[in-house]
Structure formats: structure tokens, C-alpha cells
Amino acid sequence: MTILDKIVADKHTEVELRKKLIPIEQLEQSVLFEKDAISLVKSLNSTHSGIIAEHKRRSPSKSVINQNLNVFDVAKGYEKAGVCGMSVLTDGKYFGGSLDDLLTARASCKLPLLRKEFIIDPYQIIEAKAYGADVILLIAAILSKDELKAYSELAQSLELEVLLEVHNEQELKKSLLPTVDMLGVNNRNLKTFEVSLDISKALSQLIPDDFVKVSESGISSVSAIKELQTFGYKGFLIGENFMKTDDAGKSAKQFIEELTQ
């Protein structure tokens, strides 16, 4: 059993419990259902940094990254730094995140917010909306083509943008759907944790121009971004590189200054 299999198995148990605790009808009462959507696609298309900065306390590959930062301050810092959007990990067991983190980030900034989660049930998409997300992540490695289609359609009906994550050509083939806004290439193999930016470079030519291209994971230098830009990438999802410092916002600011000078 890979780590991804374990995460997905645990997620099924967790979601069944959540459904009993907070029924969908109750989620739909959230005032955040009325909030205007903030578009990550527009932000990536109109600004230079392209950075989607992540709040990530720990991970299966790195164990503890940073447990000391406060998500309210991190979100404010990222906004001040000029990032295009913020990714908030909401998985508790493997990443130390929560839906409360998403809510806190929402209260702290006006950035487009991505709910970074292992979505395996439509319930979690409604949850994302209720807790203030603007974008959801769908992972091709854990969903069938029919699920990708149905989940991205549901997201669109809720005015949530969809970032669909792939890691190889086979996953990409089933992901080219009209209801998908952004295609993310994860440089990390979620089964082995091996990281290589060559994955983004190799898959870039297979992604049609109608999708905003996002490169995810293992990015830690401005030179890597400049190279990925030549392959058509507009978005760059960065977690550990900022979160491992004492001040994630300051670290993002210095990074963006170097990128845009």
C-alpha cells in the first residue's frame, strides 16, 4: 500500500464521519456561500509573480516543516509579498492542517484561496465553498475520468475554479475537460516522493493552451521558475521553501523581489 492509498483510505472514513456531523444542508447555510468568487486564473494571467504560496505544517515526505507559524500571519504575509494565490492544506492526519486554517486564511486576506485536499467525495467540494475557498484541487491519480468530470462540473456550478493535478501522460489524457481551469503538474511522485522538475518540462507540450499551466512541488529557486516559464508555466505552487523559514511571508517577499527585478 502506498502513502497515497493510505491517505485516500483514511479520507473515506473521515468524510463519512464529517457528513454525519455536519450535513450538506447545514454547510449550504454558510455565509461564505454568498461571497463573490476571487479568481486565481485572473490573478495568474495578470500579474508577474505567478506564485501560489502554501500553508503547510508537515508532510509525509518531510515530516515536520514548521508548527510555529500562525496561519493568519502567514496569509497576511503572503498577500503583502505579492503572491497570486494561497494554498491551504486542510488534511489533518498527514499535513497538520484543518478547515479552520482555511477559514482563518479567508478572514486574513483577499487572495484567491485553494483548498489543498484529497477530494474523493462531492461533500468536500461543498465544504470547500462553505469554508471560503475559491479554488479546489482535484488529483487525477485518485479519481476516475467520470469523477473528474462530475466533480469539476459541481465546482463550476458553485463558482469554484478547478486546479486538476497530474503527474504523467496517462493522467493528463483523462484530465483535459472543459470544466477544468488550471492543469497542475506535480513534480512530486505521490507514491514514491521522488521530485523532478523534468516532469513539468516533459508534460508541458501535451497541455493545450486553453488551460493555465501550474507547476507544483519541489520549487525552491528563482532560476527554476524562469526556466519553467519558458515551458509555458504561469503558476508555481510553493510550500516548504517558504514554510521552513521563521517568516513565510518575508521569505515569499524576498523570493518575488528576486523574481521580478
Ligand SMILES: O=C(O)c1ccccc1NCC(=O)[C@H](O)[C@H](O)COP(=O)(O)O
Ligand atoms: O508534500 C508531500 O510530501 C506530499 C506527499 C503526499 C501527497 C501530497 C504531498 N504534498 C502535497 C503537495 O502537492 C505539496 O504540498 C505542494 O505542491 C507544495 O510542495 P513543496 O513546495 O514541495 O512543499
